[in-house]
Amino acid sequence: MKTICLYFEIHQPVHLKRYRFFDIGADHYYYDDYENERAITETAERSYIPALKTMLEMTETYGKYFKVAFSLSGVGIELLEDYAPEVIELLQELSKTGCVEFLAEPYSHGLSSLANEEVFMEETKRQCKKIKELFGQTPKVLRNSSLIYSDEIGALAGRMGFKGMIAEGAKHVLGWKSPHFVYSCAHNPKVSLLLRDYKLSDDISLRFNDSSWSEYPLMSDRYADWIAQLPQEEQVINIFMELCALGIFQPLSSNILEFFKALPAACKERGIEFATPSEIVGKTKAVAAMDMPEPVSWNDEERDTSCWLGNGMQREAFSKLYQEAGRIMVCQDRRIKQDWDRLQASNNFRYMTTKPMSVNMIRGFYDSPYDAFTNYMNILGDFIKRVQDLFPIEVENDELNALYTTIHNQGKEIETRDHEISQLRARLSKLEGAVADKKEEKVPAKKAPAKKAAAPKAAPAKKEAAPKAEPVKEEKVEAPKAEPAKKTPAKKAAAPKAAAPKKAPAAKKTTKK
């Protein structure tokens, strides 16, 4: 059965303001608040809100059949929280339907994966935390900014515990291979790769409203037909795009949302499924390892990093920025940390590209790449000065590294101690549990029917449901306690071992009900 994996990127850059060199050292605020507010509200109104409402509607219509994945950059979330919180609310609502998965990505939407592993890991973790806070999900699949992927980044994702990554199905990498399979990272076979089908994705995000396109107007039936007509063994169709595609790149007047609404029905008829990336990664085995020694992205015709690091200026700005990484990792200043996130955003580098204008290229308020570079370097000049004021330049990098290692080690030490404490606590509770267990072994069994009686009561009055759910949770916690409690005596004597695990699932069942 063919499976469509739909994924949308939600990211808006923080617009920098016009910053002259004489502002260096005098003005430490780098952002154009007016433009930020205008841009994000416009995007939210024209694209995010209608698109997310449509998806919400679709989850209602199709239930668990329709699945979709999102990733939000931390910087983008901050902007949305400030100026368009309704988008976050909609996403939370979507998250509750269980049809939506949130992916991990670097907090800044920057290029740290190409510069500094530590930074990359730190900011990805930070974004995961943010996602967890907002949507209650821990991302299991990673997507890097603009789908930048290389073998090394894949290996890094593996080390961070991600099960999969999504990447671009770039022609120059795939060659004769099809993107409609699950591949694995060449350096770590445990990391599965989902590759974007750029043709099917761009049909929607770039060409949908193009009346000169031979397939115009595109209907969901035909689109589903294309997928259904793919060879039998090609099972996974990855359609990834920016959420802006719905409403901004393709205006709402093109009826793109109607197209989306009709898509699941059309797919259902043809026996095509929807799934989220982690579902696919979980159930589909990788067919082969995919070698991508050079970074690949979803940008431009070249599908590489040339639109951010193609010319000398871009590389200069990039290296100047990440030179400070060490200092910033040690730094605790909240404003510096925030500026660091915002300055890292890949958009800043994109404005400096000298490549011939490509699709969707917007240079912001900059006249030219040189203008963009001048402005960015002025800001960076001030930023670096601030960072160096915190950690004077005389402090050698070695010293700094030593300092950093100490802090890092301290962190680790705390972690191991926390772990120890939790272990000890668990043992304590085990022992306590064991004592309690001996006293009233049959109590949980008795409690369960009591809960059953409570559940139907909760149904009519929803308000009561919340407090009543709590005891159920407590029970859940109790259950595993009970389980090892029986194991402790088992350690000494092998004979009762068999009996203990059998009892444990039984106890779980009762609590779940």
Add this chain to the structure above:
Amino acid sequence: MKVLMFGWEFPPKIYGGLAVASYGITKGLSLQGDVETTFCLPKPTGEEEGFLNIINMSQVPIAWRDVQYDNIKGRMVGHTAEDYFRFRDHIYADFNYMQGLDDMGCMGFAGGYPSNLHDEINNFSIIAGVLARSEQFDIIHAHDWLTYPAGVHAKMVSGKPLCIHVHATDFDRSRGKVNPTVYSIEKNGMDHADCIMCVSELTRQTVINQYHQDPKKCVAMHNAVYPLSEEYTNIPSTRRPEEKVVTYLGRITMQKGPEYFIEAAKRVLDRTHNIRFCFAGSGDMMNAMIDLAASYGIADRCHFPGFQRGKQVYECYKRSDVFVMPSVSEPFGIAPLEAMQCGCPCIISKQSGCGEILDNVIKVDYWDIDAMADAMYSLCTNEQMWKQLSDEGIKEVDRITWEKVGLRIRECYNQLMGRGWFNNDEYLNAVKNIK
């Protein structure tokens, strides 16, 4: 195809950009092989290159004098004594009343831009009448407003299509306060022209809006540059990392916006000290600029080496880290292209026509001194940006050649010769491939 061209300047005698442009255009046309250009100059030096026929307007008779071949043969500069006699046969009226006729019956020209310029323009036009009667040609091409009356006269006499080349308008020179006499000469020339070639879209718009010309007969004909001669390429770069030089090169007049350069310089010097500002050129605002620099207390960092000639210009570019052209209104401005050839990054005002065909320059509004200062500063402090602009600039400017301009002009000529009128839309379509 024979072209009768009227011009005021031509190398080696150079007063400004007009000479360079005239040279490029004629050279570009001559490379096509079948274009024969007759170029009329008020006072040639006799050392002009031989790819075109030069006619010395100072030696074209307008009053009949009984001269002997042998007597004048040695005195001819530009055209020959034979030409003189041919012209003498085509004197069309009695101009003996005119003052300043010499023994050959000719009106002398001082050359350049003397104070009696309007008389010279008038004389030039009278002589053009003689030429138009004695020469055979298919097209008339007049460069800059000084020669428009001559072009119009030649058209009246011969009935051939007239092409005028707008290198500048009085709106550019005067920041909007036009001289009515000059305006009327320009307007009259444009009204009679069948095709108006403007050196940039900026100028084209001025011509359309201020001179009320039909957009269809106006065409943007951007200038180009000739590749540097070996002599100039071999000038070693004398840039010094510890001290940067920002250069202004051009006439120091109102049109070129020199005061904005000083203002920007002051802002840069408020912040840094290892930058020097070079103010090359002369003009009516030079003393005012020296005063201004002194009043800002930056005179020790601003240098006024005066007018630069020939090789000096290129030495100046090679020594500079940044070239700035803050013109308030620049019809084209060939200087940035020359600077780019020398690998010197440029900051030009958005009000400069050459910006329309250049990508690897920094463009700022002439009045935006903050932006200008910012650009100067980052070019002086950022080696990568400097390198990018320098390298890409050379590549870009190498693609802009007079040969291509020649082909584009040829396209205009063809339209005019074929049917006597010109259409810009058709032209744009036809030159799409000349990139």
